[in-house]
Amino acid sequence: MTRKRVGAGITRPLFCLSRSRAVQLIHDPVLLTVIFCVFALIGLLVVYPLVRVFTASLFQRGAFNPRYFLYFFEGRPYLLRPFLNSITVGVLVAVIGTVVGFLFAYAITRTNVPGKSIFRWIATFPIISPPFLLALSAILLLGENGIITKWLFSRFGIRWSIYGLPGLVLTETLAYFPLAFLTLEGVLSGIDPALEESAMDLGASKLRTFFRVTLPLATPGLAASFLLLFIRSLEDFGNPVVIQGRYPVLTVQAYLAITGMYNLPLGATLAILLLVPSVLAFMLLQFWVGRRSYITVTGRPSTAGLQTTEPYIKWPLFAGLVTLSGIILLFYGMVFYGAFTELWGVNHAFTLDNFRYVFSTGASYLVNTLKLAGIATPLGGILGTIIAYLVTRKDFPGRRALDFLAMLNFAVPGIIVGMGYVFAFNTPPIQLTGTAAIIILVFIFQRMPVTIRDGIAMLQQIDPVIDDAAADLGAGFFRAFRRVTLPLVAPALVAGMAYMFSACVTSISAVIMVVSAKWQLVTVALLHEVDNADLSQAAAYGVVIIVVVLGTIFLMDFLVRNLLGRWRHAR
Amino acid sequence: MPAELVLQRLTKIFRGRGKPVVAVDHVDLEVGKGELLTLLGPSGCGKTTTLRMVGGFEIPTEGEIYLGGQRITHLPPQRRPTATVFQSYGLFPHMTVFENVAFGLKVRHLPRAEIRRRVHEVLQLVGLEGLEDRPPGKLSGGQQQRVALARVLVIRPQVLLFDEPLSNLDAKLRVETREHIRRIQKELGITSLYVTHDQAEAMAISDRIVVMNRGQIQQVGTPQEIYLRPANAFVADFIGRASFLQGKVVAKIGEETEVELNNGVRLMIPYSFAFSPGEKVKVVVRPEGVDLVDPQEACDLVGTVVLAQLTGALAHYRIMLDSQETVEVEVLGALEKGLLAPGTQVGLRLHLKNLHLLPA
């Protein structure tokens, strides 16, 4: 008999103040305090900065003056063009990325091509990649003077420019299709094979089964991945900064407006123009497609399902996998290669000078980044797990509001998060600009949605009756969380934190406005190298970041596998 | 028996996307100290929701709950003196048997030596000594069930709540374990509220049974009362099996009631019912309250066998009467007498004192 589990099926409006739920809270002061603190944190560190960005765009010197919104609706190019461009790129990347991700996922889950684990690994690599690198490689290979460009021109007389729309679509598709792949891999392996088998049993051909059974069942996943990629593409900063050329996009223009012109209203307006489509897409994702289609990077879905062995399907897909993997390896390979060259693009003599540079000038940046990410990650992990716990296991007035707000930064482009923090915490009573704290807070609250999402997925795998039993036996909030919940989610939590750490280390758009003389970050240093077109040094930075991130992930994986002993066989 | 647990107008309404669902509808109940009261009913009748409200896992929409005189309606589970044995046990997978059982004691900050003593004591009580260091995953279903039981017994709660604790066990084990539970409960004298859909289980172990349907109480009484004198057709049919024959009351004579069935047969039932002469009634016939005889001999009704099944010690028959009504009959000793074939004409002799009347 299934029982109705409050909080995971009963839907209530966003702010239902049921008297009885509120009354029970009063009798549980610990829980009440925790909920209150969480709300306060979210209110101060997620909502308030966003509000400040809004007010900056609508008010000038205290007077209501949405100047730049009016200019936007008038159609002034420096507002309208970036907006249209961002949306165009977003849609294209979403479509192409979803298709590519789907084909990749189909090949991995539904066929028996060789080398699956290698392909899978390569495909998920861009997720942990530092920013800018794909765009840099794109220029080296396909730029005006790029290796491939020159070869194509000399052979076939073809000329093109990778700058602008083509470059943006190429780099962002490569950067984000792994998200589509993971989503769709989960969705495809979640389809009950019995459905496809019975279709074919009843006489449907493979093709018909695919179009009438598999594809419709995968549709929520396709929609989810489309929206996900759209959101990610909108917030991309690293690639456009390098390769946007004459095709400005909102993230870069907002950044330039604030840091270059100190034109806060313009920057804030561009930010809001960026925020609106992103949040709309996010709301669609949340409410229409549902939480179940979220992917977790740490989840390992099974590859159960009908296997296609027809050569005419298998081998073209295999060729596609090889090509795509080849492109990714090529792009990142260029970065590795470039890091060891004297003067990337001109003098390819081998040298270790770039690394010497990174470890001397850049040493403090690297150390700072690791330090700050190292503090932010466990804090963000615990806070995210507590929020996930509150949202899935407890019921209280405003639960759904908390769920939405805590996840909001998933949809808020990083540049806006950073901007909001600068606006909000620049003056007393809370003045954090220039400190390490503001960077840590940006890390935590920008990346927390991922841990919350992972936390919810983990908790959904644990029988809720265990929490009931703990409370039943007398354990209050903290004891139950510490002794019962945490040990059971620990392995997945640790793995999730490895990804959060790498996400913090490779973060750029959120932190670029909150770094200071005392607290510099390695991605910002990378940006400076890119700005100055010191590509060999930029590449060296890129390589070092990649090595650090990969190292952390392998270390965490090792820890989870070998040292978490007894906690692991909890299932 | 003084009341230990009191439920007053307890109501739970679930509001979802569609119409609100009234899971528990103004239930009034009292459980005496040391009593084992069972909530019995089909799925969706509200018994589990009621139990969960007592445990603190659901919050009542209306009504109050009192335990030992104290109002506990809105207290969170950890602050209630109740302890629950869950249907799926809820054992902590990352702790050993010992740690599972000791959990409640650790929460109460008992000293280590005391904890060890009590845990061993209770493990002996449930018959699990020697298994302290096993993780729950390495125990059989029956053993897991006993760990769950030990875990709640060791903290000596005021009220024990059982949420269909035996439904995951196989039939034989279910019977053994329910005896076990009942024995311990009686020995320790702990007030218990028990939920099950298995009426045999309820009948076997309860002091009193509460039959529920659609969120409302249908009848409260001892197993015997409920079986012999069900309050309505639902209870009659839910507990045991029942056949219904239409008729009307003809006369009430002292402690007896005369009933005429629609086919004209008159029966004199040695029980005083609250019906008046002329009222239409349903006569409730229990399958074991009918003897099958040769139709030529003296009998109350005559009919034809339409179904005959042998289920071990009993033979189960369905007899169709002239009035097209059917009567379910269970007869012991089919092995010796042989199974009657469908189509056979039989005579039915009713045990009058076991007949019951319900409004038509």
Added chain:
Amino acid sequence: MSRWFLALLLLALGISGLAATKVLHIYTALDVDEAKIYIEAFQQKYPDIKVEWVRLSAGELLARLRAEAANPQASLWLGGPSDTFIVAKMEGLLAPYKESLGWQYLPAKFKDPDGYWVGIYTGFIGFASNKDYLEQHGLEPPTSWYDLLRPEFCGKLSMAFPYTSGTGYTRLATLVFLMGEEKALEFEKKLSECIHHYTKAGSAPVTEVGLGEVAVGIAFSHDVIAKGVAKGYPVVLSFPKEGTGYEIGAMALIKGGPEPDLAKIFYDWMLSAEAQSLYKKWFRVPLNPEAEVAEGLITAEMVNLVEYDALWAAENRDRLCELWQRTTGY
């Protein structure tokens, strides 16, 4: 458990509050590689002073100072064109240091009369062209502003945004001084249709020309030599015959900075011949007459310079930048 959380948070906040002893915070608009040279030399000379510095392009730097006005995070501003310094002075973001000997000996046109900033180098706007591209197409390096609009170069230009880069703004102001405001904006509009892209940093065009991503870039001559030719890129330097603009690279104390005394030490040192001799490595033109110069250095006599009114340029910076943005749509 909650104690843990609190402790960690406090620790994090505490780390940020830790004030180090004898640390000098500098913001510089100079290239990272270049600033490193001077700062490391300074630290060698003054080993007990640790320097922490951030590189920002001139526009970003000004924006940062404005944002931090209530609570400045750095004490010294090193490098970048004087117009941004003039703007900063007007907004009250700088502190004067007339007492510096270095300031006192400089001729008037290279410093602020009230001592709020001092010139440390000068440089001229020039064109960087990719040698291979010129050869392939049989072209000569551009020698006129109008050459940039020619079809051979159109679509292959890169230069900095006027509002993020000192180089970029100096270019814009130079054109205004050359042609008048209206014509200059018209020219910039035509130019915007011929660019490959705009860059954030002023010297980025040089490397892009070196890589062959663009054919011609506009940057300061010292950047063209130091980041282009000297590094080994196939780059050639030329100047527009109509006249080109120049910058005075400046330095100033930031008002309200955390360590004004340490800043003054650096300030004095930077004006010395010893420090400015280091410019050799970067092909900058020092303002200290006793400093050693690089071989083959382009000096003011070799170039046709316009009359550059730095004060006017500074006062009209925001207005011009916004006009520029509206005109070009960038």
